[in-house]
Amino acid sequence: MKAYLLDLFFERLACPVCGCEGPGLCMACQNELRFWGDFSLEEWSGHAMYHYQGAAKSLIYGYKQKLSWEAERGLCQIMDTWLRQDASQTILAESWDYIIPVASVREKVKSRGFDPAHRLARHLSDKTNIKLLECIENGGRSEHKAMSFRQRQQTAEESFKIKAGFTEKCQGKRLLIFDDIMTTGTTVQAVGRELTSAGAEKVGFLVIQRASL
Numbered sequence: 001m002k003a004y005l006l007d008l009f010f011e012r013l014a015c016p017v018c019g020c021e022g023p024g025l026c027m028a029c030q031n032e033l034r035f036w037g038d039f040s041l042e043e044w045s046g047h048a049m050y051h052y053q054g055a056a057k058s059l060i061y062g063y064k065q066k067l068s069w070e071a072e073r074g075l076c077q078i079m080d081t082w083l084r085q086d087a088s089q090t091i092l093a094e095s096w097d098y099i100i101p102v103a104s105v106r107e108k109v110k111s112r113g114f115d116p117a118h119r120l121a122r123h124l125s126d127k128t129n130i131k132l133l134e135c136i137e138n139g140g141r142s143e144h145k146a147m148s149f150r151q152r153q154q155t156a157e158e159s160f161k162i163k164a165g166f167t168e169k170c171q172g173k174r175l176l177i178f179d180d181i182m183t184t185g186t187t188v189q190a191v192g193r194e195l196t197s198a199g200a201e202k203v204g205f206l207v208i209q210r211a212s213l
Contacts, residue, residue, distance in 0.1 A: 046205030
């Protein structure tokens with residue numbers, strides 16, 4: 001958290017990936033970005049903006065592990081690039097009532113001092129004018145990196161719940177689940193099932209990056 005606050009007060013005009021001088025992600029690092037595209041999970045449709053590799057991967061690492069504000073700005077920058085170049089032909093061409101950010105585990109939110117997906121979802125909401133609804137809580141105790149696929153499934157199903165008092169807001173609504181990165185899809189699927197059970201009219205997924213298995 002300390003490093004994140006230092007970034008806020010002492011802004012550096014440098015690429016958050018390679019460090020070369022200049023505001024934002026440099027052109028060389030931007031050229032490493034690769035759009036992903038549409039995908040489906042069970043009965044739901046989704047879209048990943050980018051492949052989890054190169055400069056895009058470095059931004060996620062810098063933001064979530066090093067708590068770099070510059071990396072957050074870089075992620076917002078590549079989201080804006082996607083919105084300008086690719087969004088009109090994707091899941092955002094549909095009508096959505098709310099963007100639903102996937103919540104991080106409580107321990108991570110406490111240690112970081114913020115929830116990465118929530119902050120990035122707020123930026124997306126501002127850019128698209130789709131309302132943000134922070135209705136999901138994550139009661140899990142650990143991240144999923146070291147888990148097997150079955151363990152991820154079980155943990156995700158047990159962890160994600162709709163916050164008290166939010167069920168009625170989900171009923172009959174078109175809800176776009178948002179996360180920063182997707183690997184197996186178990187996390188967004190678990191949230192999708194929870195929202196569908198709450199009576200959502202439609203559920204879709206949008207992630208910034210998708211990792212190849």
